Amino acid sequence: MDLTRRGAVAAMAAGLAAGLPFSAFGLAEQTGRAAVPGGTIWWKKVGSGSKPPLLTLHGGPGAGHNYLLPLAVLANDRPVIFYDQLGCGQADSPPDEKIYTIQRSVDEVDAVRQALGLRQIVLFGHSWGSMLAIEYLCQGRGHGVDKLILGGALASVPQCNAGQMRLIAEMPNGGGARMHALEAAHKEESEEYQKLTELFYHLHVCRADPWPPEVNQSIEIVGKSIAYRVMNGPNEFTIVGVIKDWDRRKDLHRIKVPTLITTGEFDEVTLDCHETIHRGIKGSRLQVFKGCSHMTMNEKPAEYVAALRRFMA
Numbered sequence: 001m002d003l004t005r006r007g008a009v010a011a012m013a014a015g016l017a018a019g020l021p022f023s024a025f026g027l028a029e030q031t032g033r034a035a036v037p038g039g040t041i042w043w044k045k046v047g048s049g050s051k052p053p054l055l056t057l058h059g060g061p062g063a064g065h066n067y068l069l070p071l072a073v074l075a076n077d078r079p080v081i082f083y084d085q086l087g088c089g090q091a092d093s094p095p096d097e098k099i100y101t102i103q104r105s106v107d108e109v110d111a112v113r114q115a116l117g118l119r120q121i122v123l124f125g126h127s128w129g130s131m132l133a134i135e136y137l138c139q140g141r142g143h144g145v146d147k148l149i150l151g152g153a154l155a156s157v158p159q160c161n162a163g164q165m166r167l168i169a170e171m172p173n174g175g176g177a178r179m180h181a182l183e184a185a186h187k188e189e190s191e192e193y194q195k196l197t198e199l200f201y202h203l204h205v206c207r208a209d210p211w212p213p214e215v216n217q218s219i220e221i222v223g224k225s226i227a228y229r230v231m232n233g234p235n236e237f238t239i240v241g242v243i244k245d246w247d248r249r250k251d252l253h254r255i256k257v258p259t260l261i262t263t264g265e266f267d268e269v270t271l272d273c274h275e276t277i278h279r280g281i282k283g284s285r286l287q288v289f290k291g292c293s294h295m296t297m298n299e300k301p302a303e304y305v306a307a308l309r310r311f312m313a
Helices: 006-017 066-076 102-116 128-138 157-169 172-184 191-204 213-224 226-231 249-254 271-280 301-312
Strands: 029-036 039-046 054-057 080-084 121-126 145-151 259-264 285-289
Touching (some): 029 102, 054 102, 054 128, 066 080, 066 121, 080 102, 102 128, 121 128, 128 249, 157 172, 172 191, 259 301, 271 285, 285 301
Parallel strands (some): 054 080, 054 121
Antiparallel strands (some): 039 080
């Protein structure tokens, strides 16, 4: 199968959703575990091409790798590596909440690279994964990172959360005001609040209808993830965990590698967050996908993969 063709992207996505192995598409697949600070993580390597591997950092924290699987189409000419970060999916989930820190997650990236021999890579980070990638490079850990791809990206949690509050205020039929009223009454567990949260997700997290299986899988993983609860909070827009004050806006100039920044027209991480990164990383490119929200790789997988392939080429 020619995985550079748009029809092949859709066919592969459908096949994977139906349970077909990557070998059905002519791609080698390996899985394993790697020791990282605090426990072990689970990884999957797809493809075996000669170009620098694409190492993917999923969002959440705690969303698991599943929703990023459309990127496996890129494995026809380079390995694509997915892994579940500690505290979610098939990785260990130690109950000690104190270990779930940004610094431990940064150290985890190095541990994964060392375990898999990833000396030279293209680094991809989405949502929380974009924060992790930015932090990693701002700490000077970027030796061997040839290129950087940031999707649904932010360099400041306070800036991101302010944008989310604007989106909530704009929800149809007074939904945002009703959400805040329910919060004030401590009724976040009510069915009405949960339905309004779901509406926000369908507007600004994933606009595909119905959600693809890999998105449902990651949403289910988030619901069980200790990392998400401790580091983020109860939902996407109530960020009260470990990451709530993280801000690297003033340090973006430290990132010197070619960078592609992607977002959707209706992304929960609003455009100003992406523009901040675009201004901060000299020579970076910014691409906005029309009709998409946060999970652009699941909403328009063929278009998204094509953009990444052009950038990496």
